[in-house]
Amino acid sequence: MLTYDLAADGLRGLNAALQAQSPDTNQSQWDVINPKGSHAIAVGLNAPIDVTVHGSTGYYCAGMNQQANIRVKGSVGPGVCENMMSGKVVIEGDASQYAGATGHGCLLVIKGNASSRCGISMKGMDIVVHRNIGHMSAFMAQAGNLVVCGDAGDALGDSLYEARLFVRGSVKSLGADCIEKEMRPEHIAILSDLLEKAESDAKPEEFKRYGSARKLYNFDVDKNTTY
Amino acid sequence: MCGIVGLFLKDKSLEPKLGQMLSEMLITMTDRGPDSAGIAIYGQEQKGRSKLTVQSEGGREDYAALQNDLAAALETDLSITTNDTHAVIDVAADKASELRTILSAQHPDIRVMSQGDSIEIYKEVGLPGAVSERFHVSAMSGSHGIGHTRMATESAVTTDGAHPYSTGPDQCLVHNGSLSNHNALRRKLTRNGIKIESQNDTEVGAAYLTWKMSQGNSLGEALESSLKDLDGFFTFVVGTKDGFGVLRDPIACKPAVLAETDQYVAFGSEHRALVNLPGIEDARVWEPEPATVYFWSH
Amino acid sequence: MEPKTPRTLPIQSATFTKEVNAEIRRAAATGIYDIRGGGAKRKLPHFDDLVFLGASVSRYPLEGYRETCNTKVTLGTRFAKNPIELDIPITIAGMSFGALSGQAKEALGRGASAAGTSTTTGDGGMTPEERGHSSKLVYQYLPSRYGMNPDDLRKADAIEVVVGQGAKPGGGGMLLGQKISDRVAQMRTLPKGIDQRSACRHPDWTGPDDLEIKLLELREITNWKVPIYVKVGATRPYYDTALAVKSGADVVVLDGMQGGTAATQDVFIEHVGIPILAAIRPAVRALQDLGVHRDVQLIVSGGIRNGADVAKAMALGADAVAIGTAALIALGDNDPKWEAEYQKLGTTAGAYDDWHEGQDPAGITTQDPTLSARLDPIDAGRRLRNYLKVMTLEAQTIARACGHNDLRNLEPEDLCAVTVEAAAMAQVPLAGTDWYPGKPGTGY
Numbered sequence: 001m002l003t004y005d006l007a008a009d010g011l012r013g014l015n016a017a018l019q020a021q022s023p024d025t026n027q028s029q030w031d032v033i034n035p036k037g038s039h040a041i042a043v044g045l046n047a048p049i050d051v052t053v054h055g056s057t058g059y060y061c062a063g064m065n066q067q068a069n070i071r072v073k074g075s076v077g078p079g080v081c082e083n084m085m086s087g088k089v090v091i092e093g094d095a096s097q098y099a100g101a102t103g104h105g106c107l108l109v110i111k112g113n114a115s116s117r118c119g120i121s122m123k124g125m126d127i128v129v130h131r132n133i134g135h136m137s138a139f140m141a142q143a144g145n146l147v148v149c150g151d152a153g154d155a156l157g158d159s160l161y162e163a164r165l166f167v168r169g170s171v172k173s174l175g176a177d178c179i180e181k182e183m184r185p186e187h188i189a190i191l192s193d194l195l196e197k198a199e200s201d202a203k204p205e206e207f208k209r210y211g212s213a214r215k216l217y218n219f220d221v222d223k224n225t226t227y
Numbered sequence: 228m229c230g231i232v233g234l235f236l237k238d239k240s241l242e243p244k245l246g247q248m249l250s251e252m253l254i255t256m257t258d259r260g261p262d263s264a265g266i267a268i269y270g271q272e273q274k275g276r277s278k279l280t281v282q283s284e285g286g287r288e289d290y291a292a293l294q295n296d297l298a299a300a301l302e303t304d305l306s307i308t309t310n311d312t313h314a315v316i317d318v319a320a321d322k323a324s325e326l327r328t329i330l331s332a333q334h335p336d337i338r339v340m341s342q343g344d345s346i347e348i349y350k351e352v353g354l355p356g357a358v359s360e361r362f363h364v365s366a367m368s369g370s371h372g373i374g375h376t377r378m379a380t381e382s383a384v385t386t387d388g389a390h391p392y393s394t395g396p397d398q399c400l401v402h403n404g405s406l407s408n409h410n411a412l413r414r415k416l417t418r419n420g421i422k423i424e425s426q427n428d429t430e431v432g433a434a435y436l437t438w439k440m441s442q443g444n445s446l447g448e449a450l451e452s453s454l455k456d457l458d459g460f461f462t463f464v465v466g467t468k469d470g471f472g473v474l475r476d477p478i479a480c481k482p483a484v485l486a487e488t489d490q491y492v493a494f495g496s497e498h499r500a501l502v503n504l505p506g507i508e509d510a511r512v513w514e515p516e517p518a519t520v521y522f523w524s525h
Numbered sequence: 526m527e528p529k530t531p532r533t534l535p536i537q538s539a540t541f542t543k544e545v546n547a548e549i550r551r552a553a554a555t556g557i558y559d560i561r562g563g564g565a566k567r568k569l570p571h572f573d574d575l576v577f578l579g580a581s582v583s584r585y586p587l588e589g590y591r592e593t594c595n596t597k598v599t600l601g602t603r604f605a606k607n608p609i610e611l612d613i614p615i616t617i618a619g620m621s622f623g624a625l626s627g628q629a630k631e632a633l634g635r636g637a638s639a640a641g642t643s644t645t646t647g648d649g650g651m652t653p654e655e656r657g658h659s660s661k662l663v664y665q666y667l668p669s670r671y672g673m674n675p676d677d678l679r680k681a682d683a684i685e686v687v688v689g690q691g692a693k694p695g696g697g698g699m700l701l702g703q704k705i706s707d708r709v710a711q712m713r714t715l716p717k718g719i720d721q722r723s724a725c726r727h728p729d730w731t732g733p734d735d736l737e738i739k740l741l742e743l744r745e746i747t748n749w750k751v752p753i754y755v756k757v758g759a760t761r762p763y764y765d766t767a768l769a770v771k772s773g774a775d776v777v778v779l780d781g782m783q784g785g786t787a788a789t790q791d792v793f794i795e796h797v798g799i800p801i802l803a804a805i806r807p808a809v810r811a812l813q814d815l816g817v818h819r820d821v822q823l824i825v826s827g828g829i830r831n832g833a834d835v836a837k838a839m840a841l842g843a844d845a846v847a848i849g850t851a852a853l854i855a856l857g858d859n860d861p862k863w864e865a866e867y868q869k870l871g872t873t874a875g876a877y878d879d880w881h882e883g884q885d886p887a888g889i890t891t892q893d894p895t896l897s898a899r900l901d902p903i904d905a906g907r908r909l910r911n912y913l914k915v916m917t918l919e920a921q922t923i924a925r926a927c928g929h930n931d932l933r934n935l936e937p938e939d940l941c942a943v944t945v946e947a948a949a950m951a952q953v954p955l956a957g958t959d960w961y962p963g964k965p966g967t968g969y
Contacts, residue, residue: 011745012745015745016748036503038499040738040742060729060739060742063746064746066676077497077498079729082742083670083673094513096484096514101728102728113513120728218719228734229734262771378771381764403734481732496734
């Protein structure tokens with residue numbers, strides 16, 4: 001186990017050390033202490049290592065993550081896991097805006113609340129939020145699954161493409177072209193698997209599914225006001 | 228674009244350290260705002276007395292003489308305490324508005340930064356650390372305060388352009404964001420008799436709130452109206468006599484973080500600004516909802 | 526028999542022109558705005574309205590060949606460990622695979638590399654072919670983030686954060702279903718054949734205070750190695766340049782309204798954004814006011830066509846230019862040899878701009894395999910290289926005639942204007958006078 005004191009030794013040193021790890025490294029367990037709300041912690045990692053951040057971070061924690069397992073024992077600022085490609089990230093506290101923005105792969109788990117624009121433009125990753133999410137979440141979400149065990153804010157899934165949204169609680173309002181859809185056995189299976197990986201007790205049957213009505217897929221003059 | 232900090236103390240024993248805590252928070256927001264900085268501190272008040280914080284470009288040498296002149300003109304005792312380019316004029320409360328009239332007529336080089344029972348506003352061009360140091364903010368005490376670091380968007384980097392802006396007695400406004408209809412609003416407010424000094428969009432926001440309140444609205448109602456009348460992106464923090472208020476526009480892209488413990492309520496544009504506050508590890512930390520007015524008061 | 530009463534000649538309205546009336550009829554028929562490619566087509570104050578003051582009795586020219594005139598430029602000296610060194614101050618602007626065919630992107634890469642300069646990816650991500658054929662590749666970071674990934678980010682020689690572009694400042698990308706082929710769809714994670722909708726803001730930051738943090742993240746991911754450009758459409762160039770500098774950009778890229786796009790609403794192209802001629806001086810003044818002119822480099826684009834445009838842009842203070850439309854024309858876009866096919870499409874060579882339909886006879890702005898096979902990347906690459914070489918020689922000719930041994934030594938005082946508008950926008954005197962509108966102290 002390696003411990004890195006971010007306040008004492010600085011961000012560049014941390015990211016350089018973590019990014020230098022190869023897939024067969026023996027330095028696979030890292031503890032980061034004194035994050036003090038810093039930005040860009042553990043970004044651009046590319047090895048199956050385990051990193052635990054003890055405290056809360058600023059923007060873009062775990063940005064563009066590949067393969068690493070990152071756990072934050074605290075809350076994170078805007079853009080956690082933005083453009084993540086693979087790996088798993090668990091946030092024990094809350095996440096600020098744009099959590100999981102444009103992510104392509106693997107799993108982001110938020111045990112607290114996520115704020116607005118959760119999963120914006122997501123491109124294939126999975127996000128599971130144990131509590132609530134804010135407004136404009138899953139805006140232009142292209143692919144992947146967003147699972148919300150609590151409530152969702154205004155304009156959920158506005159301009160959605162093919163991402164799947166599962167919400168257990170209430171949805172304040174749906175965005176353009178986002179509609180409630182039928183839950184079928186294959187969706188229950190997907191949800192079940194994600195909830196288990198996300199260490200959640202919620203039952204798939206308690207969720208509703210939302211997705212694209214696909215009416216904005218080709219420009220249509222009569223949909224003028226939706227643009 | 229900017230950084231905002233705010234601190235409202237519930238625990239009176241922390242009051243002597245307000246300036247130091249606020250100053251530290253402000254300096255962590257330097258990256259967001261390297262151009263200028265400002266702070267509004269709500270400190271000592273004396274019954275029946277009013278304080279005007281004033282500024283004069285490059286400072287004045289003759290505040291002593293000015294003190295005598297003004298005391299004579301107003302037929303009241305009056306004291307002036309200088310602080311770098313600023314000064315605090317302490318005067319009987321019922322003479323405050325007469326004082327402002329005399330200042331504006333006879334001493335146009337003196338800018339009034341704030342007026343009220345307890346508020347003092349200090350702001351200048353320069354890095355937040357430098358601004359804090361020149362005014363000895365770390366030595367100030369009080370019950371609450373807000374601070375701002377500025378990255379100018381569409382107006383010049385000047386003292387005039389720095390925040391906080393006074394919106395009325397014991398009130399002020401700081402802003403992070405960019406208003407898109409500030410020019411048309413500036414013209415409308417100017418036609419309604421409001422004096423606006425700079426091209427800064429925030430000054431228009433402050434003048435708008437002042438104007439709304441002059442029409443009989445409370446600060447809360449003025450803030451609600453601003454959701455309709457102001458166009459653009461904003462996080463507003465307003466300082467009031469008793470505490471502070473927060474409002475984010477409906478789109479809510481500009482950041483805002485709140486933290487609360489038994490000892491304080493704190494605001495920061497980033498979590499980074501809050502990390503050195505006592506007990507922050509156990510604080511309740513959350514983000515204000517868009518288009519919702521929040522107030523904390525004693 | 527003579528007509529009894531003379532008649533007036535028919536007069537076409539300058540306001541309700543044939544083009545305008547045809548557009549009104551089209552709008553009435555379809556109910557949707559007109560979408561096209563290219564940049565602003567209408568006549569605007571441009572570099573043609575400026576001329577150089579060549580050598581005379583007070584100023585002496587340089588001979589060609591032996592008396593060298595340097596054309597090299599280095600971009601990204603502010604923060605990057607590996608700035609980009611270019612042999613010529615002309616780069617290829619961002620254009621996507623998706624908007625352009627694979628062959629066209631390859632041709633751009635070949636030509637630019639042969640000329641010792643860079644190409645730029647577009648709204649769709651980096652293709653392996655593009656990285657393979659370009660010796661220097663700038664990777665665009667756009668609001669859509671289509672195809673964005675850290676592996677490609679690290680393969681790039683520079684990163685260009687796109688806030689906007691000249692054709693549509695405030696607008697996002699657009700690619701209609703006809704061009705979303707299997708490969709494009711896969712790269713962009715979109716269903717095949719749909720119309721791609723555009724995000725106009727970045728998904729995870731808004732404003733220069735947050736951009737600063739985003740640049741920190743990108744630098745941390747790429748080990749602070751490569752320069753980061755910030756690209757804006759020309760609107761408020763003074764403030765935008767100042768804010769790009771304050772947020773930590775190594776290079777500012779400024780694109781005027783003549784700058785092209787693959788597809789957007791015509792109303793955006795023609796009516797939003799300012800001419801590049803008007804944007805350069807304010808941008809340079811912002812750099813000078815912050816004390817970073819030449820330390821933070823400025824690349825300008827939007828209607829750059831020849832070496833005179835290059836020299837004029839640099840005389841006004843730019844460090845380099847970028848070409849988009851001109852590069853495509855050099856490859857063979859809108860060539861009269863395809864006139865019969867243009868006619869079938871209802872247009873003519875030079876006017877063809879419905880690139881979003883993906884039926885380009887020249888095989889450049891299309892994904893159709895038959896059409897795109899018409900472009901031979903090796904031959905087209907050679908054409909581009911020739912063209913870049915000519916532009917460079919032209920710029921050198923002008924610089925030498927003005928007595929300069931380096932293109933970057935060209936200055937505004939080497940220029941004057943032949944129209945009042947150009948004088949005002951470029952802040953250089955009207956020829957034969959020492960005045961321009963807005964000159965301090967003249968009361969105008």
